[in-house]
Amino acid sequence: MEIDAVEFVRVALMEALTLSLPILGAGFVIGLIISLFQAVTQIQEQTLVFVPKIVVMLLVAVVLLSWLTVRMSEFAVAMFSGG
Numbered sequence: 041m042e043i044d045a046v047e048f049v050r051v052a053l054m055e056a057l058t059l060s061l062p063i064l065g066a067g068f069v070i071g072l073i074i075s076l077f078q079a080v081t082q083i084q085e086q087t088l089v090f091v092p093k094i095v096v097m098l099l100v101a102v103v104l105l106s107w108l109t110v111r112m113s114e115f116a117v118a119m120f121s122g123g
């Protein structure tokens with residue numbers, strides 16, 4: 041029984057990683073692009089990174105909302121059915 045609980049936690053953590061990776065990846069890419077822009081232009085404004093990163097991450101979340109919902113629903117069904 042303990043092994044089943046550990047396996048469920050492992051699967052849940054992997055599913056959380058899979059669902060969050062596209063959104064976090066988009067935030068990483070836009071942050072890298074803006075950091076390069078700041079390095080080239082010598083502009084060191086902290087809010088310049090924050091606002092575009094939030095906007096891009098929200099846009100990616102909205103675009104992927106149907107996929108995220110389907111994956112979470114399938115995961116919930118699998119967990120509650122014991123498989």
